[in-house]
Every structure is written in structure tokens, then in C-alpha cells.
Amino acid sequence: MNSFRTEQGGRLCRDRPLGFTFEGRTLQGFKGDTLASALLANGVCLVGRSYKYHRPRGIMSAGSEEASALVGIDRGEGRFDTSTRATTQELFEGLKAVSQHCWPSLRFDAGALAGLGGPVMSAGFYYKTFMWPESFWERVYEPVLRKLAGLGRAPVATDPDIYSSRYAHCDVLVVGGGPAGLTAALAASEGGAKVILADEQSEIGGDLLSTPEVQIDGQPAWNWLKSTAQTLASRDNVTILTRTTAFGYYQQNFLGLVERLSDHLGAARPGSPRERLWRVRARRVVLATGSIERPLVFSGNDRPGIMLAGAAKTYLKRYGVRVGQRPVVVTAHDSAYASAFELAEAGVEVRTILDQRAHIPAHLSKRADRLGIEILAGHTIARTCGHLRVSAVYAASFDAIKGGRKISCDCVLMSGGWTPSVHLFSQSRGTLKWREDIGAYVPDVYTQNAVSAGACDGDFLLSEALNRGAEAGGLAAGATGFEPGGQNRFGVAGEFPLSAASLEESTHATAAARGKAFVDFQHDVTAGDIEQAVCEGFHSIEHVKRYTTTGMATDQGKTSNLNSLAIASEALGRGAPEVGLTTFRPPYTPTSFGVLAGHSRGKLFEVTRKSPIDSWAEENGAVFEPVGLWRRARYFPRDGEDMHRAVSRECKATRTSIGISDASTLGKIEVVGPDAAEFLNRLYTNTWTKLGVGRCRYGLMLGEDGFIHDDGVVGRLAEGRFHVTTTTGGAAGVFAKMEDYRQTEWPDLDVWLTSISEQWAVIALNGPNVRKLIAPFIEGIDLSKEAFPHMAIREGKIFGVPTRLFRVSFTGELGFEVNVPSAYGLAVWQRLMEAGAEYDIVPYGTEALHVLRAEKGYIIVGQETDGTQTPHDMGMDWAIGRKKPDFIGRRSLGRPDMLVPNRKQLVGLLTTDPAYVLEEGAQVTAENTSAVPARMIGHVTSSYWSETLQRSIALAVVEAGRKRIGGEVYIPMPGTVYPARVAEPVFYDPNGERLNV
Amino acid sequence: MLLIDCPYCRQGRPEIEFSHAGEAHMERPADPETASDAQWEAFLFHRTNPAGIHFERWYHIHGCGCYFNAVRDTVSEKFILTYKAGEPRPAVSEIEALMVEKEPE
Amino acid sequence: MSEPIETRLKPFNPLADKTLALGGRPDLFLRPEDECARFSLRVPVGALKKAAVAFEGNIPENIGEMSVGTGKSALCLGPDEWLLLAPYRDAQSIIVRFSQLYETAAHSLVDVSYCTLGIKVCGPRARLALNSGCPLDLENMPAGRCTRTVLAKAQIILLKFDDQHYRLEIARSFAPYIWEFLKNAGKIEEH
Incomplete structure (x- = not known):
């Protein structure tokens, strides 16, 4: 046993030694240690290098506030965590830790040279330096900076861990399991309220874990803690979450908590989660988040061996570690004396306390005197010495700050007073007030149902924390309708008394501080x-x-x-x-991306919606593309075909015999009610009142701004019943818009909407042989040209399955869309494929569909349009019911901007070189030049190789495009300008003779 | 995540069940064809965008499917009250009284 | 329950043959619900009594209430919106009776039998699995209530029979995702 580890005491399991390595060195600690306490117990003081100057750094605290002792923890492949605080990492057998920011090694670091040349990297350094010569950035500055800078190194392998996530509700959430949090939880839960108590440490207790010397209600603190923990654990209405950080406080008492389940064990057990995200909605929140000790600002205050005074006490009492043999204490606050006295009583040679204050409370000087400790009032540290560990300090009074008396030491314990942890309170949008007596901000006005208790509210005394916590817990229970507990007061004996220190005194030294x-x-x-x-x-x-x-x-x-x-x-x-304070933002401490992602990874990263026929497409080698959340078959390659060949084959088959395609993803809405036709009249540009039962019409929907929003075919099933289709991507938006107008603009109409998108599988059959194919399997529908014309809908059966059969076409060929209940889509498709073999039926995907419709000049909303096109721009005046007094967007069509002659209009483009297929999105110019800047007059919206026409075709929107038909435009591309003739946007069968057969 | 009181469900429900639906009480002219260009422009594009009390619409899309109105403070993000579509805009005095009442003790 | 459609074609269900039982009792049990006819009913509250007559079953009046009968169930999802569940064999007569009702009371009855799939979720860990992705306070949700809500990244209709018995109705194309989600959540929460 070395001289750093005490012989007994602390909350360690001394019968459970644990081996670990730091920088490859094998060391030993105990169960109950943190990495920091274990390192200190081994006399390891140098832990890492600092971020900018690569200065040697040690351990400055004993908690989650640690700013210096950052290490990398290697738990195996994909489990490397960077910038882990050694002070919060619990020790486990085999833990492997490495230090950060060291190159080439921890003890000799090249980057530390940056610190030798004086103030070379002062404020705004990065904004001012590396500005010239410009060419140096990529070749010199950046590679060197990358090597030297950054907070640790990021892992590259995929995170193999799994993460849990849950929503939880409670009456009272208590954040922090220190004295105030414990009594709050006790009082809140007494009457049956559902309470969650969350604490970031491995066990509840907070500061009590470092103060076994006090007595609460006549019991030693740790006995009281044990019985309190047992009481809480025995209550069914209490959930105690240790190793759980409340990292964010959002609206209406919604808090994010991360529970770390396995980092203290090394890797998680297979199948079990590493961390759990709790999304808690609490009716009331008790914040008992404690306080954080402030360092003092003096020259060289960062050397390894310099730490917060309270931390030194924690290491001694909780972890059984003496942080040094010859400490010097420097303070502006009474609490450092407690650390000094406890260390002295544990046999450490505490010789000197430098107190920045002029006046020292008498009881402190008396006790110091008794222990043989010298107090230098009105003194601070002028500078420090020591390379990899502090070896001496110069003690000086403020008026003689440059000189001073050299005092040798192996550690420095400092205290600038305590800062209430108001992070969560501030995140909750509460406002703070300044308390001069403690030199800190405390909660003032609450905006949510919360209350603070204990040190986070400025009450630093244990007795205050216990009683204020109980009071807050009782009130919380009462506020949520439960019998308030917590009426009793707690008696505390042996507590270290505190007088106040102001912030001004604590930072007094800074004006005179020189160097770092x-x-x-x-x-x-x-x-x-x-x-x-x-x-x-x-x-x-x-x-x-x-x-x-x-x-x-x-x-x-x-x-x-x-x-x-x-x-x-x-x-x-x-x-x-x-001067005010900067804004506190979540997360309170670093939070892993893994836990925020939770279940949403791999298969569950995103919903992939599959049509009822998708499995057939998959088995038959389809190449898929995403369309919104859906995946749709893009083409069906055969025998090593590329997309171009497959699409050409699919198009040819459709034009010459039969193509079959899955259109199930189309949005579908059933519009029912006596006013259904009038409702559609107002929604769509078209007129619906005169549409006969059994007939269909192409519907065009605008926004109120007059621009095309969606389109689709609408069939009238009965006087008051319409089957409306929408685009695949527009389905949800169109439904929401329809509901909006129905509910809020025209509540007088008797009409209702039902989404039936997933009720029906849709099989689109196109080609001259389609009627022959389906005729034998259809019941109850006369398929003849006369009885069932183009743009009609019939109800009947196919293969015995009820169908809504549309005679529509998006290809220009004779077309039927077979709607069957979605459970039967796959079976009907398979039967059609079998029966279609006779006609060499070919399945085609979305790519061929796009080519076939482009040959006919049919637009796709979202491809030819981008939210700034009117029906007139698209050459679709025919779709507008001129006689209707109103429909959505009608008024906008008369706005001045809509009537200007140079609006972009839909045209066809035929490249001079028929083999060249233009790039979609390419800009169109009027002049044959590639000089920049060129005036763009439009862009290519769709462009394909047309197997039918044996040449390329394209659609484009071009300024005053219809007037340019017959003329030439130019498409400049890198290195070449492609000329193209402007044409009518219908390339194939302009009179629709193939449709009406 | 906000809790939103749906006036139809008469329950505070989590924000992810809702979608925002723009400013409330933007009256669509009864006969748009007789509206001047300026009036129509105002209906289409002009919104108040205040820092403070805002009348807005929400859609309980993953709940009861209803559109409704809300008064919300855009600074604190707090809902002051919600009411059914078609009901009149609440008076300022009513809103102010509720704001006081809703302060946490 | 009778087959919905008299044909030799086989209906396709993306959850067919799936069951999941985790833990001994089991702690979490998932199974697709038996197929049934479903209707979306939209009717003014004033005509609700007549609608109940046409349905030949109870139809509750307030949002969130449900009436679960031996064969027929009615869920009130919105102020004028109900989801009706019935055995397939009753589907045709329901359609006929409502079309007669239409003559005197305008409403909308739409067949949505194939829009959604039902999943039975039960066991002591059921609530935990659901709360892994559903933000509602399911513990305090009264038994015998229903609601449309969100589970992870999908919309669902949730029926609570008691703390350990739930039914979800999920749009067909979202159902495999929800199944995977619950399975994943159930397994993770085993630990």
C-alpha cells in the first residue's frame, strides 16, 4: 500500500481489487473507485495535455464538472469514448484509459512548445492567424492544426452498442440525490405520489458521501443515508435512477435523462442496452442539483496537483485517497478549511493556508492553530513551480504580488467559493437573481412547475439543504394532489459552519495575475x-x-x-x-449520439413502406427507389440489363402489347356526402357537378396562391361518393388540406373524407392487348369500348375479388387500373402475370412510367412543377372550370404577376443530336454561348431516351415557351453547348387515337 | 415537447401528435373574385409574426383529426388557451387573466 | 370467422404467421389480430342513435370511448369519427343498412377493412414496450379507452383493455415497422 491510499475508510470495497491500465501502465484500484481516485491513489498526477497549449494537466475535481482530466476509454472495437472525465468513470476490471492531446507522448509533448513562445495563441488567435498566404491553409496550417487540435479523437468503427429509450410520467421528478434531493423524494413520496429520483453518480447521497463525520438525527451520516435509501427503495411509488443525468429541461416539465447502464462494467452484456434515454413528463420538478466549487485564478493554477479543495476532501472521505503529502491551501471561502482540517487529521502535513480574505473567522484560526496550520490572511498565490507536478508556490499579499515567499508542496487545494448549479433551472427558462452575499446567481422567477432546494438555491449548509428539500418535496406532493409529507425537521450535528465569501474577493487576484x-x-x-x-x-x-x-x-x-x-x-x-450571464443550453453533460438515436437505427432508422405487391417485385429482381417513405420498383432488369436497356424493353412492351405496373402507392381518398361534388368543385380547378356516375376526370388542385399543388384522377361511384386519387408523395398533404377546408372554411357542406390509400392495391395495365387479357376474369362489367369508355369507372369482380376498375391511362395506351382490396393485390397480380404470358406481359417500374408519360407530355407534379407553376404555364387551361365562381387558387390566377407574358411555360425540347439525352435540371439559354454570365430562360424538367421514337426527348419550362415553339434554344454544359428545337410537349400520338380503342 | 390541450379531446396531448397550421383568423374573402389585388395579397401573404401573443391554428393530425385555434405566447412558447375552429377570437382581457392564472406559484 | 371474399385467391398479410413471446409468462406477447371487417363512420352526433341501429351495436358518443362487443366493436376517434369493427360475415348487411340510413341521415360509411392490420400486445412488459415509442401516459390511461396516437415513427390506433392487454391498429405499410419496433423494444427491456 502506497502513501496515497489510506489504510481504511471510504466507500470502497477493499476486498475487490481491480486491475486497469493507464497509458499502457498496469495499475490497481478498488471497486468503488473512479478512474481519477484510482490514479490519485497510485500517485498518478499527470493525466493529459490541454487542448490549446498542450500543458500538462491533472485532476482538478471529483465530479462531472471536471475540465482537465479528460481521457479516452477503450472498451473494444467501436467502443472508444473520447473526452471521458476520469472523475466520473467508475473503475472496472480491465479498464483501458489513454490520455488525450499528447503527441508524441504524455510526458514529452511537441505541442507544449506552443506555450513557450509567450502569448502566441491568445484570444481570437484562430481569427487572426493563418489568414495568409492563402495557399498555406491546405498544405501547412490545416494538417498541423488537425494533428494538434481537437478534443480527443473520434471513434471510426460503428457503435456496436444498443440503446434503450422510453417515455415516462411521474408526479414529482427530483433531480439530484444529495441531501436536499433525498429529503425531497422522501417527503414527496410519503403520500403516494409517483416519484422519480435521478442522480448522476453511482450511488445516491451527493455531498453526504464526502461528509461521514456529521450526524443526522443522531445517526452518523452514512447510517442515515443507508436507511433513507432503504426507505425510498421500499416504496413502490419511487423509482431511483442512479448513474442518470438530467441533461435537458424542456417545455412543460419535459426532461431528458440519460441512464448509463453499463459503462461502469466495461462493455454491456450481449443484448442489453448501454444507456437508456428517459423522456420524462413530470407534473412537478424538484431541482436539487447542488453546487460546484470555483477554482481560483492565479498564475500557473493549472499544474497537475492543483485541485479544488472540496474534491480533496471527497477523495479522502469517499475514496480513501490522500491527494498529496504536503498540500498548500489557497481559498476565499470557509469550506476549504474543512478540507484542510480533515486532511490534517488524517495525517497529512498541511502547513499553510493562504486566505485571500483579510479577516478570518475566529473559530477557523483557532482550530488551525490547534492543528499547527499557519494562516496567511490577505494572501494568494503569485505563481507556481513544477513541471509535471506542482512543486512549490509563491505566497504573496495583494500589494506585493510580484514577490512572495516560496512554499514547497506537492499539491494545492483551492476554493473560490461555490456556484449553485442553475443549469437546468435556466434551461427551464427561469430567470436568475444575483446574490451578493454568496457571489453567485440563484433561481428567481420560475416559469414552470418547479422548485429548487439546497445548494442549487444558494443554501449551502447541510441542515438547510435537508429541511428545504423536505419542504420542497412536501409542497410538490401537495401540488399534485397528494398528502404532503416532510413536516419534520432534521437535526444535524458536527456540521462545518460557513460564512460567506464574495465573488469579488475570490477573483481579487486576477487583476494582478500574470502569465497563464x-x-x-x-x-x-x-x-x-x-x-x-x-x-x-x-x-x-x-x-x-x-x-x-x-x-x-x-x-x-x-x-x-x-x-x-x-x-x-x-x-x-x-x-x-x-454584465449578465451567458445562456445555459442542453445537454448538461456530454450525451452520446447513440442514446439520442435510441431505437432509430438499422432496420428501424426509417419506416420503409412497402406496397402489397412489393414482395413479388423483390423476388423478381426489381431495382427499387424511394418515393417519400415508400419504396417503389424502378425497373426490372433481365439477364444483366442496365437501366437503360431494361427501361427501353419495358416501354416497348407496353406500347406494343401489355405492360403491368404497381400503382398501389397512389394516395386515395373517398369523398362521401350529399355535398361531395360541390366540395370537389371548390377544391379542384375542374367542374364536378356534371360528371356522370361511373365517369372519371383528371383533377388539378392549386394552392390559394394559384400554383399547382397536386393532381390525380377522380371517379364518381355514386351521386354522393367519389374515389379521389392523389400523387404518392402528396397523399398526406392533400388529405390534410381537404380536411382543413372542410372543417374550417366550409363547415356548412355535408361531406366527409376517408383515407383509403391502403385499402386498395392498384395494378396499372397498359397496352393494346390489355382488354383481351382481363376480359376472361372480369365479372359484372361490360368492357366494350362503348359501354366502358376511356375515363370511366366500374365496380365488379376480377378473379372473384371485388374491384373498382378505372379505365384511365398515364401512358397514352389503352389502360385499366385494377383496384382490389390490398390483401388481394399480390394474388391478382400473380394471376395477371400468369395469364399475360400469352401476350408477353412485361412488368415495368417508375422509370419506364416516367418515359411513357413524358412521350405523351403528361406532367408529374413536383417534376415539371416546383410550386411556382400555374395551370396556364403547364398548358392546362382546359382543366379550369371557367364558369365556377370560386375554387382554391382561382383568385390568384388573376393577380398581375400571373398574367405577364414571359412566364415560364411547359414545352418539349428535341436536341439537334437525337442521341444526346439532356441532363434534368440543365439550364436553358436563348443564345448559343457558354460564356458566363448567361441569362437563363428556363430549365429541363424531364429528359429521357424514347425507345418508341428512337431519339431523346425532354420537357422544359422556358420563358414565353409556347411562342418559341419551332425555334431553337441552347443548353450549355461543361465544354459544350447543346442546341435543341422547341416543340409541342406531346411527342407521341398527339390526337390520343391509341387511348380510345 | 409541448403538451397541447385539444379542445375536442379535452386533454393535454403530446406535441408530436399535432402539426402547426399557420396563423388563425385569417379570413378567406367570401367572394374572392370581388377582392382587390391588395386584399387578396394580404390574405395570401401578410402574417403578424409577433413576439408575444399569437393566434394560431393546430391540426390534431395523429389524434382526433380536428383543426382548432390556440392562443400562444411565442416568447415563452406557452399555450394560453385553445378553442374550437369557428369560435370567436378571445378578448384580450380574457387572455391576460389566463396568463396570470397560469403562472406557476 | 368467415373468409372475407369468396375466391380461391390467397389474401396476403405481411404479419402472417408471426408471433412473439418474450420471457416466461410471457412478459411480452405479440400476435396479429384475427382479420375482420372495418368501417370508417362519419356521422353528425345527432344521427348517432340511428347509426347504432344500423350497426346493430353500441356506438359510444365521446372521443376516446369504445364499445367492445362479442363480434362488433365501435371506437370513437374524433368528434364525428368512429372506427367500426365487425366479423366479415356481417359486412354486407352493415353496408346495406347504412345505405338505407343515408336516405334519411346523411353520413359517410367507407370500407376500410384492408387499410390497417391489428396487433395484439399483451403481458406485464406490454406497457413498457409501447412506452418505448408512445408518448402517452399509458399507466394512467383508463382501461377500456382508445385513441389515435403515435408510436415511434408511425401513427397508430391504440386500444387499452387493461394494463396488460392492448390492441393496435396500424396502416398496412407501417405494420412491419411497428412489429419490429415492439420486438426490439421488448427485447431491450428484457434487461
Whole structure:
């Protein structure tokens, strides 16, 4: 046993030794240790290098506020965590830790040279340097900076862990399991309220874990803690979550919690989650988040061996570790004396306390005297010595700060007072007030149903925390309708008394501080940087923060915010409350992406909607493409065909015999009611009142702005019943819009809407032989040309299955769309494929569909249109019911901008070189030049090889396009300008003779 | 995530069940053809976008399927009240009284 | 339950033959519900009594209420919206009776039998699996209530029979996703 580890005491399992490695060195600790306590117990003081200057750094705290001791934890392939705080990482057998920001090694680091040449990397360094010569950036600056900078290294392998996620509801959520949180949870749960108690540490207790010397209600603190924990655990209405950080406080008492389930064990057991995200909605929240000790800002305050005084006490009492043999204490607050006295009583040679305050409470000087500790009032540290560990400090009074008395030591314990942890309270949008007596901000006005208790509310005494916690818990129970508990008061004996220290005193030294006096240890921001930023004109604290990057590291300035505020306020000559505080944002501590993603990875990353016929397409080698959340068959390659060949074959078969295609993804809405036709009249540009039962019409829907929003075929099944189809991607939006108008604009109409998109599988059959194919299997429908003309709908049966049979075509060929209940889509498709063999039936995908419709000049909403096209632009005036007094968007068609002659209009383009297929999205110009800038007069919206026409075809929107028909336009592409003739947008069968057969 | 009181479900429901549907009380002219270009432009494009009390529409798309109106403070994001589509715009005094009432103690 | 359609063609169900039982009791049990006829009914509340006569079953009046009968169930999902469930053999007569009702009371009855699939979710871990992706307070949701809501990335209709027995109705194309989600959540929560 070395001299750092105590012989007994602490909350360790001394019979459970654990082996671990740090930088390849094998060390030993105990179950109950953190990595930090185990390193300290082994006398390891140097843990890493700092971010900017690569200065040697040690361990400064004992909790989640740690800004210096950041390490990489390697749990195996894909399980490398960077910037893990050694102070929160629990030790486990075989833990492998490596330090960060060291190159080539921890003890000798090349980057540390940056710190030798004086203030070379001061505030705004990155904004000012590396600006010239420009060419140096890529070749020199960036590679070197990349090597030197960054917070740790990111893992590259896929995260093999799984993460759980759940929503939870409770009456009272207590955040923080210290004294105030424990009594709050006790009082809140007494009457039966459902309580969740969350604490970030491995066990509840908070500060009590570091203060076994006190007595609560006559019991030693740890006995009281044990019985309290048992009481809480025995209540069914209480959920205790340890290793759980409340990282975000959102609206209406909605909080995000991360429960770490396996990081303390190494890797998670197979199948079990590493972390769990709790999304908690609490009726009331008790914040008992405690406080964080502030470092003092003096020159060289970052050397390994310099740490917060409270942390030293925690290491001693909780972890059985003496952080050094010869500490010097420097403080502006009474609490550091507690650490000094406890260490002295544990046999550590505490010789000197430097107190920045002029007046020391008598009871402290008396006890120090008894223990043989010298107190230097009105003194601070002028500078420190020591390379990889502090070896001496220079103690000086404020008026003689440059000189000072050298005191040798192996560690420095500092305390600038305590900062209430108001992070979550601030995230809840509560406002803060400045308390001069404690030199910190505390909660003022609450905007949510929450209350703070204990140190986070500025009550630092244990007795206060216990009683205020109980009070808050009782009130919370009462507020949620339960019998309030917590009427009893707690008696505390042996508590260390505190007098107040002001912030001004704690940062007094900074004005005189020279050299590297650090404020933000993680981002290497010094007092000088903040003063310089103010000098350079950054007067808002938010600007100072961004210019110096203080408080912007992964610790979010837990230990630095108030010190930087004090320094900025002094430099500005304004009081801290006027300077204000920067905004607190989630997450409170770094949160893994894995837990935020939760279930949404792999197969569950996104919903893939599959049509009822999808499995056939998959078995038959379809290549799919995503269309919204759907996946649709794009083409069906045969015998090694590429897309071009497959699509050409599919198009040819459709034009010459039969093509079959799955159109099930189309949106479908059944519109029912006596006013259904009138409703559609108002929604669509077309007229519906005169559409006969059994007939269909192409419907065009505009937005109120007059631009095309959606389209589809509408069939009238009965006087008051329509089967409306929408585009695949537009289905949800069209339904929402229809409901909107139905409910809010025209509630007087008797009409109702039902989404039937998934009720019907849709099989589109196109080609001259389609009627012959289906005739034998249809019951109850006369398929003849006369009885069942183009644009009609009939109900009957196919293969015995009820069908809504549409005679429509999106290809220009004789076409039927067979709607069958979706469960039967696959079977009907298979029967049609079997029967169609006789006609060499060919399945075609969305790509062939696009070519076939483009040959006919049929638009696709979202391809030919982009939300700025009117029906007139698309040459679709025929779809407008001119006699109707109103429909959505009608008024906009008369707005002045809609009537200008040079609007972009739909035209066809035929390239001079018939073999060249234009790029979709290519710009169109009027002049044959590739010189820039050129005036763009439009762009190509669709472009394909047409197997039918044996040449390329394209659709485009071009300024005053219809007047240009017959003329020439140009499509400049890299290296070449392609001329094209402007043509009518219908390339094939312009009179529709193939449809009406 | 906000909790939104749907006036039809008469229940606070999680925000992900809803979608926002723009500003409320934007009256569509009864006869758009007689509206001037300026009036129509105002209907199409002009919105108040206040920092503070905002009248807005929500759609309980993954719930009861109803559109309704809400008064919400865009600064605090808090809902002050919700009411059914077609009901009149609540008076300022009513809204202010509710804002006081809703302050947490 | 009789087959819905008299044909030799085989209906396709993406969840067919699936069951999931996790844990001993089992703690989580998933199974596709038996197929049935479904109708979306939209009717003004004033005509609800007549609609119940046409349905030959109870139809509750308030959102979230459901009436679960031996064969027929009615779920009130919106102020004028109900989902009716019935055995296939009753489907045709329901259609006929409602079309007669239309003459005197305008309404909308639409066959949505194949829009959704039902999944039975039960067991002591059922609520936990559902709350892995559903933001509602299912513990405090009264038994015998129903609602349309969200589960992970999909819309669902949720029926709660009691704390350990639920039924979900999910659009067909979302059903395999929901099945996978519940399976995944159930397995993770085993630990």
C-alpha cells in the first residue's frame, strides 16, 4: 500500500481489487473507485495535455464538472469514448484509459512548445492567424492544426452498442440525490405520489458521501443515508435512477435523462442496452442539483496537483485517497478549511493556508492553530513551480504580488467559493437573481412547475439543504394532489459552519495575475484572454464567450463561467449583475449520439413502406427507389440489363402489347356526402357537378396562391361518393388540406373524407392487348369500348375479388387500373402475370412510367412543377372550370404577376443530336454561348431516351415557351453547348387515337 | 415537447401528435373574385409574426383529426388557451387573466 | 370467422404467421389480430342513435370511448369519427343498412377493412414496450379507452383493455415497422 491510499475508510470495497491500465501502465484500484481516485491513489498526477497549449494537466475535481482530466476509454472495437472525465468513470476490471492531446507522448509533448513562445495563441488567435498566404491553409496550417487540435479523437468503427429509450410520467421528478434531493423524494413520496429520483453518480447521497463525520438525527451520516435509501427503495411509488443525468429541461416539465447502464462494467452484456434515454413528463420538478466549487485564478493554477479543495476532501472521505503529502491551501471561502482540517487529521502535513480574505473567522484560526496550520490572511498565490507536478508556490499579499515567499508542496487545494448549479433551472427558462452575499446567481422567477432546494438555491449548509428539500418535496406532493409529507425537521450535528465569501474577493487576484492564469481549463482560456477581448471591444458577455471560447468546451464552463464573468465585469468596470450571464443550453453533460438515436437505427432508422405487391417485385429482381417513405420498383432488369436497356424493353412492351405496373402507392381518398361534388368543385380547378356516375376526370388542385399543388384522377361511384386519387408523395398533404377546408372554411357542406390509400392495391395495365387479357376474369362489367369508355369507372369482380376498375391511362395506351382490396393485390397480380404470358406481359417500374408519360407530355407534379407553376404555364387551361365562381387558387390566377407574358411555360425540347439525352435540371439559354454570365430562360424538367421514337426527348419550362415553339434554344454544359428545337410537349400520338380503342 | 390541450379531446396531448397550421383568423374573402389585388395579397401573404401573443391554428393530425385555434405566447412558447375552429377570437382581457392564472406559484 | 371474399385467391398479410413471446409468462406477447371487417363512420352526433341501429351495436358518443362487443366493436376517434369493427360475415348487411340510413341521415360509411392490420400486445412488459415509442401516459390511461396516437415513427390506433392487454391498429405499410419496433423494444427491456 502506497502513501496515497489510506489504510481504511471510504466507500470502497477493499476486498475487490481491480486491475486497469493507464497509458499502457498496469495499475490497481478498488471497486468503488473512479478512474481519477484510482490514479490519485497510485500517485498518478499527470493525466493529459490541454487542448490549446498542450500543458500538462491533472485532476482538478471529483465530479462531472471536471475540465482537465479528460481521457479516452477503450472498451473494444467501436467502443472508444473520447473526452471521458476520469472523475466520473467508475473503475472496472480491465479498464483501458489513454490520455488525450499528447503527441508524441504524455510526458514529452511537441505541442507544449506552443506555450513557450509567450502569448502566441491568445484570444481570437484562430481569427487572426493563418489568414495568409492563402495557399498555406491546405498544405501547412490545416494538417498541423488537425494533428494538434481537437478534443480527443473520434471513434471510426460503428457503435456496436444498443440503446434503450422510453417515455415516462411521474408526479414529482427530483433531480439530484444529495441531501436536499433525498429529503425531497422522501417527503414527496410519503403520500403516494409517483416519484422519480435521478442522480448522476453511482450511488445516491451527493455531498453526504464526502461528509461521514456529521450526524443526522443522531445517526452518523452514512447510517442515515443507508436507511433513507432503504426507505425510498421500499416504496413502490419511487423509482431511483442512479448513474442518470438530467441533461435537458424542456417545455412543460419535459426532461431528458440519460441512464448509463453499463459503462461502469466495461462493455454491456450481449443484448442489453448501454444507456437508456428517459423522456420524462413530470407534473412537478424538484431541482436539487447542488453546487460546484470555483477554482481560483492565479498564475500557473493549472499544474497537475492543483485541485479544488472540496474534491480533496471527497477523495479522502469517499475514496480513501490522500491527494498529496504536503498540500498548500489557497481559498476565499470557509469550506476549504474543512478540507484542510480533515486532511490534517488524517495525517497529512498541511502547513499553510493562504486566505485571500483579510479577516478570518475566529473559530477557523483557532482550530488551525490547534492543528499547527499557519494562516496567511490577505494572501494568494503569485505563481507556481513544477513541471509535471506542482512543486512549490509563491505566497504573496495583494500589494506585493510580484514577490512572495516560496512554499514547497506537492499539491494545492483551492476554493473560490461555490456556484449553485442553475443549469437546468435556466434551461427551464427561469430567470436568475444575483446574490451578493454568496457571489453567485440563484433561481428567481420560475416559469414552470418547479422548485429548487439546497445548494442549487444558494443554501449551502447541510441542515438547510435537508429541511428545504423536505419542504420542497412536501409542497410538490401537495401540488399534485397528494398528502404532503416532510413536516419534520432534521437535526444535524458536527456540521462545518460557513460564512460567506464574495465573488469579488475570490477573483481579487486576477487583476494582478500574470502569465497563464486559467479560467477555462478545458479550452485553455486565461484571465488575460478575457481582459484582451474586453480591450478589443467585446463588451457583451455573449461576445466575450464566443471570441475567447470560454465556457464553450464540453464542460460548458461549469467551473469557469462565474470566474470569466467576474473578470469581464472588472475589466468593463460594471457589476456582475449588469454584465449578465451567458445562456445555459442542453445537454448538461456530454450525451452520446447513440442514446439520442435510441431505437432509430438499422432496420428501424426509417419506416420503409412497402406496397402489397412489393414482395413479388423483390423476388423478381426489381431495382427499387424511394418515393417519400415508400419504396417503389424502378425497373426490372433481365439477364444483366442496365437501366437503360431494361427501361427501353419495358416501354416497348407496353406500347406494343401489355405492360403491368404497381400503382398501389397512389394516395386515395373517398369523398362521401350529399355535398361531395360541390366540395370537389371548390377544391379542384375542374367542374364536378356534371360528371356522370361511373365517369372519371383528371383533377388539378392549386394552392390559394394559384400554383399547382397536386393532381390525380377522380371517379364518381355514386351521386354522393367519389374515389379521389392523389400523387404518392402528396397523399398526406392533400388529405390534410381537404380536411382543413372542410372543417374550417366550409363547415356548412355535408361531406366527409376517408383515407383509403391502403385499402386498395392498384395494378396499372397498359397496352393494346390489355382488354383481351382481363376480359376472361372480369365479372359484372361490360368492357366494350362503348359501354366502358376511356375515363370511366366500374365496380365488379376480377378473379372473384371485388374491384373498382378505372379505365384511365398515364401512358397514352389503352389502360385499366385494377383496384382490389390490398390483401388481394399480390394474388391478382400473380394471376395477371400468369395469364399475360400469352401476350408477353412485361412488368415495368417508375422509370419506364416516367418515359411513357413524358412521350405523351403528361406532367408529374413536383417534376415539371416546383410550386411556382400555374395551370396556364403547364398548358392546362382546359382543366379550369371557367364558369365556377370560386375554387382554391382561382383568385390568384388573376393577380398581375400571373398574367405577364414571359412566364415560364411547359414545352418539349428535341436536341439537334437525337442521341444526346439532356441532363434534368440543365439550364436553358436563348443564345448559343457558354460564356458566363448567361441569362437563363428556363430549365429541363424531364429528359429521357424514347425507345418508341428512337431519339431523346425532354420537357422544359422556358420563358414565353409556347411562342418559341419551332425555334431553337441552347443548353450549355461543361465544354459544350447543346442546341435543341422547341416543340409541342406531346411527342407521341398527339390526337390520343391509341387511348380510345 | 409541448403538451397541447385539444379542445375536442379535452386533454393535454403530446406535441408530436399535432402539426402547426399557420396563423388563425385569417379570413378567406367570401367572394374572392370581388377582392382587390391588395386584399387578396394580404390574405395570401401578410402574417403578424409577433413576439408575444399569437393566434394560431393546430391540426390534431395523429389524434382526433380536428383543426382548432390556440392562443400562444411565442416568447415563452406557452399555450394560453385553445378553442374550437369557428369560435370567436378571445378578448384580450380574457387572455391576460389566463396568463396570470397560469403562472406557476 | 368467415373468409372475407369468396375466391380461391390467397389474401396476403405481411404479419402472417408471426408471433412473439418474450420471457416466461410471457412478459411480452405479440400476435396479429384475427382479420375482420372495418368501417370508417362519419356521422353528425345527432344521427348517432340511428347509426347504432344500423350497426346493430353500441356506438359510444365521446372521443376516446369504445364499445367492445362479442363480434362488433365501435371506437370513437374524433368528434364525428368512429372506427367500426365487425366479423366479415356481417359486412354486407352493415353496408346495406347504412345505405338505407343515408336516405334519411346523411353520413359517410367507407370500407376500410384492408387499410390497417391489428396487433395484439399483451403481458406485464406490454406497457413498457409501447412506452418505448408512445408518448402517452399509458399507466394512467383508463382501461377500456382508445385513441389515435403515435408510436415511434408511425401513427397508430391504440386500444387499452387493461394494463396488460392492448390492441393496435396500424396502416398496412407501417405494420412491419411497428412489429419490429415492439420486438426490439421488448427485447431491450428484457434487461
